[in-house]
Amino acid sequence: MLLAGVDFAGSSHTVARSLIGVTLLVDGVGGRIVETEAYDRDDPASHTFAGPTARNAVMFGTPAHAYVYRSYGIHWCLNFVCREAGHGAGVLIRALEPTMGIDRMQLRRGLDDPRLLCSGPGRLGQALAIDHGFNGLPLDVPPFLLLAAPTDRPAAEVSEGPRIGISKAIDTPWRFGEAGSRFLSKPFNAGNTPARARDA
DNA sequence: TCCATGATTACCT
DNA sequence: GGTAATCATGGAT
Numbered sequence: 713m714l715l716a717g718v719d720f721a722g723s724s725h726t727v728a729r730s731l732i733g734v735t736l737l738v739d740g741v742g743g744r745i746v747e748t749e750a751y752d753r754d755d756p757a758s759h760t761f762a763g764p765t766a767r768n769a770v771m772f773g774t775p776a777h778a779y780v781y782r783s784y785g786i787h788w789c790l791n792f793v794c795r796e797a798g799h800g801a802g803v804l805i806r807a808l809e810p811t812m813g814i815d816r817m818q819l820r821r822g823l824d825d826p827r828l829l830c831s832g833p834g835r836l837g838q839a840l841a842i843d844h845g846f847n848g849l850p851l852d853v854p855p856f857l858l859l860a861a862p863t864d865r866p867a868a869e870v871s872e873g874p875r876i877g878i879s880k881a882i883d884t885p886w887r888f889g890e891a892g893s894r895f896l897s898k899p900f901n902a903g904n905t906p907a908r909a910r911d912a
Numbered sequence: 913t914c915c916a917t918g919a920t921t922a923c924c925t
Numbered sequence: 926g927g928t929a930a931t932c933a934t935g936g937a938t
Binding site: 766767784785786844 | 934
């Protein structure tokens with residue numbers, strides 16, 4: 713289950729980290745993945761925590777497939793299924809650095825600023841025209857195309873931190889991102905915490 | 913059949 | 926900096 717240099721049979725944390733730097737294209741539109749989040753079966757913040765349902769069935773299926781869900785009744789969010797078939801783990805794609813089809817993304821988003829095209833899971837879904845019809849599609853055939861990070865350049869430094877927008881397991885550092893990227897949905901603070909104590 | 917909830921974003925002051 | 930918008934899902938009734 714190797715695709716674009718990423719072993720989708722691995723743990724969601726490993727896959728989430730490995731995906732940073734991989735190029736994701738949907739119908740020729742997309743860019744480099746700069747931010748992801750891992751969700752696992754025994755994870756209170758995961759859609760699969762309470763067991764299989766009609767909505768999350770895809771996450772209990774074959775790895776390297778797309779799991780798409782509606783968020784807050786407004787946004788479409790894109791996840792990649794990982795681990796072994798039937799496990800119920802996935803990786804949320806949170807942000808891209810736009811590289812291909814930027815004009816089409818600008819049209820879909822109604823914006824010009826490249827930094828606002830894909831910096832957030834809902835924005836990314838709108839820019840790539842993701843909807844429920846993509847749920848369950850395999851990632852190794854069109855309209856999806858995953859390209860491994862270039863090997864002739866050093867891999868990007870990956871930051872990690874707590875996940876965003878969840879109410880459970882909020883301290884688990886399963887958010888990953890390219891250090892210093894301007895295309896993140898939010899900056900990472902790891903390493904920037906002042907040394908002085910904040911309380912006694 | 914009804915109701916509470918959320919892996920978010922945009923717009924208001 | 927705060928809050929409204931908006932609806933599919935899933936568990937309760």
